Amino acid sequence: MRKICILVPLLLHLPSVCGQSTGLRTRNYIHLSDMTSWSHAQAQCREKYTDLVTISSEKENQLFVSGAGWIGLYREDSNSPWKWSRRDELANFTIWDTDTGDPTINENCAFKYSNKVAWNTDPCDRSHSFMCFNERVVLVKQQKTWEEALKHSTNYQNYRYDLATLLIPDDHVYAREKAQEATTDEVWTGLRYLAGKWVWVGGEQMQYEGIQSCPGQSSCGILEKTGTTQFGMRDCKQRLNFLCYQKLQTSGEV
Incomplete structure (x- = not known):
């Protein structure tokens, strides 16, 4: 069984909660009990x-006290620096178990x-359970119309x-950060003009002003990579990269 909880990176002093509605920076953390090697865990x-x-x-490490298994930290050999699996980022923080040297x-x-703050090391072909994370926002570098992107x-x-x-304002900041890797200058969002008003595909209320109120029936919302405006609009038949986001679960287990 996989257990998914929602952790709030900007409020790391809080315990993990399941099904909490937060901004797009929220990540899901998943513990998988399968015993496997580090490389296979990474692939999974x-x-x-x-x-x-x-x-x-x-502070973030405190959230994982009850967690167990492989984490994303590795090195090529004993003479190489420790890096994280995600984007091969160099590790600026480590906390080794002094009891094991x-x-x-x-x-x-x-x-x-489990229930230990410090980390241990093992040969990468040993078997452990492992912990994954899921970012709520995914940039898809395919050029699709708005309808194709939605599908x-x-x-x-x-x-x-x-x-x-x-x-919320930070959603725009974070989405624009993600959009920097897009291959198009703009990316689709879930905003569309329907029945005389702007609506989100998820049914959420449009909370921002400044976007044209009568743009025409084939208008969809975009976010510019380098702009400062909250939204722009384009013909829905244009082909752009797009941002997907994960809908939060109302239950702690799936």
Whole structure:
């Protein structure tokens, strides 16, 4: 059984909660009990979720005290720096278990025991359970019309995604950060003009002003990579990259 909880990165002093409605920076963390090697765990996380977990600070590490298994930390060999699986980012924070000593020459992957703060190392071909994470926002670098993008999003990963809804100011900041890797200058969002008003595909209320009130029937909302406006609009038949977001579950287990 996979247990999914929602953690709030900007409020890391809070315990994890399930089914909490928060901004788009929220991540899901999933513990999988399958015993496997680090590389296979990485492949499983990347196939079904985003990647093995990244733990960037002592405060964030407190959220994983009860977690166990492989984390995303590894190195090529004993002379190489420790890196995180996600984008091969260099690790600026580590916390090794002093009872077991420093990592040995053949121990190049990191894991942790349940109810322990510090981490341990093991040869990467050993078997452990593992922890994945899922980012709520995914940039899809395919050029599709708005309707095609919507269909792609709602069919993505067991129908748990939709075109992105941007409700709070930080959603716009985060979405624009994600859009920097797009291959088009603009990306589709989940905003569309229907029946004389702008609506989000998820049914949320449009809370922002400044977008044209009578744009025509084939108008859909975009976010510019380099702009400062909250929204723009384009003909829905244009082909752009797009942002999907994961719809939060109301139950803690799936």
